[in-house]
Amino acid sequence: MKVKYLRLEKAVGPLIVMDDVKNASYDEIVEIEMPGEPSRMGKVVQVDHGRVIIQVYQGTANLSLNKVAVTFSGKPMEIPLSREILGRVFNGVGKPIDGAGEIYAQRLYNINGRPMNPVARLYPRNYIQTGISSIDGLTTLIRGQKLPIFSGDGLPHNQLAAQIVKQARISDDKGNNFAVVFAAMGIKHDELDFFQRVFEETGVMNRVVMFANLADDPAVERISTPRCALTAAEYLAFECDMHVLVIMTDMTSYCEALREISSAREEVPSRKGYPGYMYSDLASLYERAGMLKGSGGSITQIPILTMPNDDITHPVPDLTGYITEGQIVLSRSLYQMGIYPPINVLPSLSRLMKDGIGKEYTREDHPDLANQIFSAYSRVQEIRALAQVIGEDELSEVDQKYMEFGRQFEERFTKQGFDENRSIEETLDLMWELLSILPEDELTRIDPALVKKYLRK
Template identity: 60%
Template sequence: MAIEYLGLSQINGPLVVLEGVQNAAFDEIVEMTVNGNEHRLGRVIEIYNNKAIIQVYEGTEGMALRNTHTRLTGHPMEIGVSESMLGRTFNGIGIPIDGLGDIDADKMLDVNGKPLNPVTREYPRNYIRTGLSAIDGLTTLIRGQKLPIFSGNGLPHDQLAAQIVQQASLGDDTDEKFAIVFAAMGVKYDVADFFRRTFEESGVSDHVAMFINLANDPVVERLITPKVALTLAEYLAFERGMHILVILTDMTSFAEAMREVSSSKGEIPSRKGFPGYLYSELATIYERAGIVKGSKGSVTQIPILTMPNDDITHPIPDLTGYITEGQIVLDRLLQGQSVYPPINVLPSLSRLMKDGIGKGFTREDHQDVANQLFSCYAKVGDARALASVIGEDELSPIDKKYLEFGQAFEHQFVGQDLQENRTILETLNIGWKLLGMLPRKELDRIDTKILDQYYQPADRD
């Protein structure tokens, strides 16, 4: 029989202190009743003698020292999961908020996940098509990869996330099951409504499970949202054999919530006021992607984070870059030139790209085209820097060609319409069309046989 504790000894922000506790365990979930009728969940985050410090997920508003009853459940936080969760919308801790009733769960799973034996992991192969040339062509997303998007305040990462959800697929010639788990943390109501409406109007909501934590929801709830979303993703992937793409936005809100709670606990801050365990907390989320031997499914992650002051050396993007396998960087200058999506391809990379493209996956020329486009676009930067010093009229003919190439590359390859869903072959063909603007002798990153097969000069009749 569970013991119920009456009253609290202290309340501090999202944390409460309970005295006289027996047999409490770290990370144990507690059920709290406020004023006899309002139920909330909390988590034991620290135990000292007979005192337990509890983190209240729904916040401590309305709670007082004498009006709260607390019961220890004896287990960590669990969520009921089922394939029927696809097409549904939940709050940050997995409670349905779409008015369609409760979920008939197949099983209960710990939201912290189970540690995976590294030996059981398989190397990521095959790619996930997003329909965006800058990603599919140059920073290809591989199944089982974690590939973050580094954005900034005011940049269109929300539109980009919505477009990826609408267009993402395993390609045209496959009958494998594919679904998306979308988790939004600390978003404004209009942004959450934008995601809901976009998914419904585009007809993709039936294979999307949404978890939404609003900006006015309790800060502590933000810390559990990505874990709840990933628990569902792991169940669908490793027990139902589905390929799952998880989109987490915005990881900066998650990290700032961690900083706020850490400050409430009185912990010594590290860089920029974040707790010293920020790296390990991010790693516990990002490392829940991958492919496991014996399972047909995979979990692929696209975490989105806004860099404070566009600073890529800020602790959040800095630590994220250490853990993940590449990054996609949005650029404010491209945004100012009306290029959408404003992806700066030079600092962007996908470290697993080489193993999921080429013959048998996309097309045999993919790697060569990507290498050559990177190389040529890097020379565009040199030509622009030179033009800013001596003037465009004084440039050599080849430098002028590179300026033309750069303009066309940004608006025709990187830039595309919000509803434009390009196949990988369309992306590669656009790349060849742009490379045709340059003399053949400039294309030094492509195998001669591939050049003979695909290269066509732009001035050829």
């Protein structure tokens, strides 16, 4: 039952406080009305005996404490969902902003999602092809996995995200059971225009659902953006049996909004001022990826975050790394060398990669090939450090071949055009081509039978 109250106790930042409220519940949506002002939406964030704190999405500017009506809906935030959301653009609270009208659905869905029964989860198998060699070959994205990208300010993570959206496909794609849900938090208007333009020009917009919270939108709205996106992904995956790739950028903006709201609520801060519950809050988002028994769909996540000062020990990448199954790390030094995408393969890993590659999924030589490339490129770093001391001319013949391998690896394998879409076979063949630079007796991590079958001198 809806209940209306006509007085506020106080308003602080994005929060309003009310006393003597009966039967309010956490996460309940409220409507705030004032004479001559458009109505505002809020969410109950704290209940303490009759005292209630409400987070106002549009802020509390010009809000009167007395000339106001607050209506409690008795329900959490819900959004309408149907297959018509494909190809549409929404704001951070699920309202259409593309001018194509409202979404009409038979039911509304709670944005906080439905908890996945651990017993009902399926182990992630098979892979999603991104068309980017550094990811497909060495940190393969497995269907049902959560694999974040750790970036930094000024690095081309937006271009990488757009490239993944336009190129991503599943190995047995029939053309109509793969979708991308794209959630952008705290982005600028020109960045939103960039994403929309790329998706429309490449013809993938009809399989993309976009949720965009802009930098000048309320920070409070940023908290709801990934939840709306993941609710849409759950609908497409578990009710429409689609394989869904969810890309969320930028999770650092989300965490800063979380810190801002926590500070307004006067909560005790943790590391670098972030709230102590940030780990569980991020987990409530990341753990919504996966596959379920009895469902033909899956949810795969690529959260993208910018590391302040390129610090991988910062709370946001640190906690994300604990929850997710690996990471893809972008390198500023590679970017300064003119290499795109600047993926540093050595600190990057995909913990589930071994379970979705090989004979049944990609190709029989893929696991050994990836191990050998990692080993060779890590050896390159040691030899480069040695060359800085004694000079490259003083290196042994084998070491000089490793130096050549390192240069070719970065220029031909890591470096890739924004519109260059490589199949998994092209990526694996290129890896063999690079290994042919090295003496055959250096290929100690590959089955000799595979060397004989695939290596071309």
